[in-house]
Structure formats: structure tokens, C-alpha cells
Amino acid sequence: MQAEHAFTEERARIVIIDDHSVNLTLLRYLLAREAACDPIVFDDPREGLAHCLEHTPDLVIVDYMMPEMSGIELIGHLRAHPPTSEVPVLMVTANNEREVRHAALDAGATDFLTKPIDNKELSSRTRNMLKLRRAARREADRAEWLSGEIRKATAAILAREHELVCRLSRAAEFRDPETGAHIQRMAHYSRLIARELGLSEDDQHMILAAAPMHDVGKIAIPDAILLKPGRLSEEEFAVMKQHARYGYELLLASDAPVLQAGAEIAHSHHEKFDGSGYPQGLAGEAIPLFGRIVAVADVFDALTSARPYKPAWSLADARTLLEDGCGSHFDPACVAAFLRAWDEVQVIRERFQDAPESARDRLALLLGGN
CATH class of the missing domain: 3.40.50.2300 (Response regulator)
Structure with missing residues (x-):
């Protein structure tokens, strides 16, 4: 035929x-x-x-x-x-x-x-x-084919969002005595807690990406306060607390979900479970879940990291503080989730080590100092 x-x-x-x-x-x-x-x-x-x-x-x-x-x-x-x-x-x-x-x-x-x-x-x-x-x-x-093109376009958008997140977090890092390793550790701790709480894979990835922006509002805090080696006065601490609001306002207007999550975290990670935190004095489950999670991760890593104004706490002492703060500073469910993954917490802590130089040294280099 x-x-x-x-x-x-x-x-x-x-x-x-x-x-x-x-x-x-x-x-x-x-x-x-x-x-x-x-x-x-x-x-x-x-x-x-x-x-x-x-x-x-x-x-x-x-x-x-x-x-x-x-x-x-x-x-x-x-x-x-x-x-x-x-x-x-x-x-x-x-x-x-x-x-x-x-x-x-x-x-x-x-x-x-x-x-x-x-x-x-x-x-x-x-x-x-x-x-x-x-x-x-x-x-x-x-x-x-169209589905593949959409996936590639979505991946490109997410990559740009991730780059933006990294740059924002990096900007805050250059002005903060905390290190980039702190940002990595607390973000991975946050993901561990989210996983142990049963959050979806998407939510786990979201908090991993958004948690590094928790202190991005510190770029608006004067150097004299942000880099002060000693204890802050009440007036200085009142200024420092404004970083939560600054970070929220900086990120909120974006349509990108990861930046919106970052805004929520920036605004709420200093709230306390008993309502004594800032900036809004929220209590219990009125505090967004991502904020409650990051509060545990951030405080734990801050305690166990050396700073110009303090030595690092031992893991045991930091763990005890988390347990003692259940129901007052921290959401008990978030603390329990963190402690369930204790072996992985230690792996993360070893994986992301602080660089020898301080953020103050990096800032001086960035500005051309000796």
C-alpha cells in the first residue's frame, strides 16, 4: 500500500x-x-x-x-x-x-x-x-513540554528568590556580630523542628529558606548600638528591638512567598509564649508557628555560639535553658520537637562552623579598613 x-x-x-x-x-x-x-x-x-x-x-x-x-x-x-x-x-x-x-x-x-x-x-x-x-x-x-517549561520557569523564579534571600541575609550579616554560620545553623535547626512537628516538605523547605532573614531588620540599627561590645542600656535596647518591625516592613510588600514567610519570621521570632516578648506581645498560638519554631532555633544557637561579649554556653546548659523556658519563652511543642532530633542538632552544629574572622572584621574589610 x-x-x-x-x-x-x-x-x-x-x-x-x-x-x-x-x-x-x-x-x-x-x-x-x-x-x-x-x-x-x-x-x-x-x-x-x-x-x-x-x-x-x-x-x-x-x-x-x-x-x-x-x-x-x-x-x-x-x-x-x-x-x-x-x-x-x-x-x-x-x-x-x-x-x-x-x-x-x-x-x-x-x-x-x-x-x-x-x-x-x-x-x-x-x-x-x-x-x-x-x-x-x-x-x-x-x-x-509545557509542564516542563513551567517547572523550569518556576525553578528560575525560586532561584532568584533564593539569591535575593541570601543577599538580604548577607547584608544583615555584615552589620551583625553574629556569623554566617549562625544563619546556616539556625535555619537547619528550624527545618528539623518543622519536620518533627509533622509539617509538609514544602513548609520545611520554606522555613529553611526564610529563617535566615529573621534579623534582616538589623541593617537599619545604628552601628553604635548594633556593634556595641557591652550590655545595651534600656534606651539602646528599645532601639535594638525595632529590628523586628524593620525586617517585617522591609519584606512584607513582596509577592514572593519566601519573602512573606521571612517577614512573618522577622516580626514574630522575638515573641514569647507567655506574651512577654516583642514587638506585639503575642502569646501562645497567636504567635505564628514559623516564629515559634525560629525562636527556639535562634536562641539555642545564640547561646551555644561565642560572641565578642560572651563565651559559648555548653550544649547541656543551653538544652536546660530551653527546657526551663517551655511555656514561658518557648512553645513546649517546638522545644520537644527540637530535642527529639538532638543527634541531628549536633551534626548540624559540627557541619556549620564559625569562620575565624568576626563579622566586625568582615565589615571593616568591606569598608576598606585595615
Whole structure:
């Protein structure tokens, strides 16, 4: 047969299922005359169905009346299986079997072949069904391509958001006596707590990305207060506390979910569970969950890190402070979640070590100092 009469551009996978060997022989012979068709025949409907479910065909031709399983039942199984749910099915019936045809249509039959089989009808209907299948596959391929493009575009957006987060966190780091390792540790501690609380993978990734922005508002605090080595006066501490509001206002206007989460964390991680924190004096579950989580992670790492104005606490002493602060400073559920992952806490602490130079030294270098 001429190439222009071929059913598809590629060889079509056609499955014929009929318990009569004469019908199988005839259909296979007629279809094999088409250069682009590879008919596979089954006289057992169960074997034919198993083949279709394992090797998705381009077209199924099935007889209605068969032992063990009728053509209508077979169609129902095909439609219930996602890979074969849209495969065209031609059912072979007698011309007077109107009720059978109605039932087959309800089951999902695409079209019919009338007994006795007419070669021209078989050729035309098969070709039409394969054209439908080819068009459906092209649409599916296009949908998959579009989905891939959307994933790539989304990944690019997330990468830009992550870069922005890193730059914002880095800006605060240059003006803060805390180190970049502190930001890494407390972010990973926060993710551990989120995991132990049963938060989704998406929420765990979100808090890991957003937690580093918790103190970004410190970029608005004067150096004389932010870098003061000694204890702050009441007036100075009142100014320092404004960093929570500054960070919130800096990040809130963004449409990016990670920056919105960062705004929430910046505003709420200094709240205390008993309502004695700042800036809003929220208590209990009125404090956003991300803020309650970061409060535990941030305080623990601040205690166990050396600063110009204090030595590092021991892990045991810091753990005791968290336990003693349950219900007053900290959400007891967040502390319990943190302590459940204690072995991983120590791994994170070892993984992210402080650099030898201080943030004050890095700031001096950035400004051109000696």
C-alpha cells in the first residue's frame, strides 16, 4: 500500500481480541496489508487485556461476545487504567445489536465495526481512530513540554528568590556580630523542628529558606548600638528591638512567598509564649508557628555560639535553658520537637562552623579598613 495510505507516521500498535480464530486471521490479514500496522492478536480476552495494560497500544479491536470476559467488561478495565483510558477501542458487533452498542458506548467504546467485516469500513475506521490517537498523543506531548517549561520557569523564579534571600541575609550579616554560620545553623535547626512537628516538605523547605532573614531588620540599627561590645542600656535596647518591625516592613510588600514567610519570621521570632516578648506581645498560638519554631532555633544557637561579649554556653546548659523556658519563652511543642532530633542538632552544629574572622572584621574589610 502507498505510504500516503498508512495509518500513522510510525508503526501503529494494534491489538485484536476475539475468541474466534477465523475472525482473528481475517482481521490480522486485512490490517497487515497496511504498511504501518503491526497487529497483535489474542483469542483469550484476559491475555489480551493483560498485554494492553502492560504495553499501551494505539488501538484495540475487540469482539463483544467472548467467554470469561465480554468486550464491554474489557473496555471497562481499559478505561479504569490511566495509560489506556484514552486509547481508541473499536468493538465488533452485529448490526442489529443496538442495546449492546449503547452499553459499549457507556463503557467507553470509541466506534464500532459491523459483522461481517467490510474491508473498506475496517480501513477507514481504523485510520480515523489512529489519527485521533496520534492527535491525542501530540497534545499529551505538548502538555508535558509545557509542564516542563513551567517547572523550569518556576525553578528560575525560586532561584532568584533564593539569591535575593541570601543577599538580604548577607547584608544583615555584615552589620551583625553574629556569623554566617549562625544563619546556616539556625535555619537547619528550624527545618528539623518543622519536620518533627509533622509539617509538609514544602513548609520545611520554606522555613529553611526564610529563617535566615529573621534579623534582616538589623541593617537599619545604628552601628553604635548594633556593634556595641557591652550590655545595651534600656534606651539602646528599645532601639535594638525595632529590628523586628524593620525586617517585617522591609519584606512584607513582596509577592514572593519566601519573602512573606521571612517577614512573618522577622516580626514574630522575638515573641514569647507567655506574651512577654516583642514587638506585639503575642502569646501562645497567636504567635505564628514559623516564629515559634525560629525562636527556639535562634536562641539555642545564640547561646551555644561565642560572641565578642560572651563565651559559648555548653550544649547541656543551653538544652536546660530551653527546657526551663517551655511555656514561658518557648512553645513546649517546638522545644520537644527540637530535642527529639538532638543527634541531628549536633551534626548540624559540627557541619556549620564559625569562620575565624568576626563579622566586625568582615565589615571593616568591606569598608576598606585595615
